[in-house]
Amino acid sequence: MVTPQAKATLNDIGTEELAHLEMVGTIVRQLIEGLSDREIEEGGFAPYYVDHGLGIYPLNASGVPFSAATLQSTGDPVTDLTENLAAEQKARSTYEYLIRMSDDPDVIGPLKFLREREIVHFQRFGEALGIVQDYLDEKRVFIPQPSCEA
Numbered sequence: 394m395v396t397p398q399a400k401a402t403l404n405d406i407g408t409e410e411l412a413h414l415e416m417v418g419t420i421v422r423q424l425i426e427g428l429s430d431r432e433i434e435e436g437g438f439a440p441y442y443v444d445h446g447l448g449i450y451p452l453n454a455s456g457v458p459f460s461a462a463t464l465q466s467t468g469d470p471v472t473d474l475t476e477n478l479a480a481e482q483k484a485r486s487t488y489e490y491l492i493r494m495s496d497d498p499d500v501i502g503p504l505k506f507l508r509e510r511e512i513v514h515f516q517r518f519g520e521a522l523g524i525v526q527d528y529l530d531e532k533r534v535f536i537p538q539p540s541c542e543a
């Protein structure tokens with residue numbers, strides 16, 4: 394990333410996202426702990442259970458495992474920050490769908506917290522994008538240095 398502020402933003406948000414993964418994994422673990430065989434089958438959890446038991450294995454709602462293929466990086470800071478903005482909105486809407494589907498206050502509370510953090514991440518990526526665009530728009534003067542070879 395081209396500015397120290399943008400680097401710091403990426404570092405902070407990336408670190409926080411790993412903590413969010415841990416929170417979601419903990420929620421799932423608490424929800425599936427102690428399920429009976431009947432609850433596993435009736436709840437549609439059997440295919441997951443057969444492969445992973447009660448272990449936490451990152452999948453999307455369609456059952457596709459997490460992989461680096463879900464990540465984007467072009468190396469262009471404006472493109473990548475814009476992608477990050479979209480990713481934050483996708484995360485926010487996913488949390489909102491999950492909140493709508495739940496009736497458990499012990500699940501809804503943490504999901505609301507996570508949704509709020511995605512909004513903050515969106516705002517911080519927007520600030521970083523502005524900083525990067527300002528930096529890229531600055532005029533620069535390159536002064537030729539005298540050669541060491543005469």
Ligand SMILES: [Fe+2]
Pocket residue numbers: 406410481484510511514
């Ligand atoms: Fe986020």
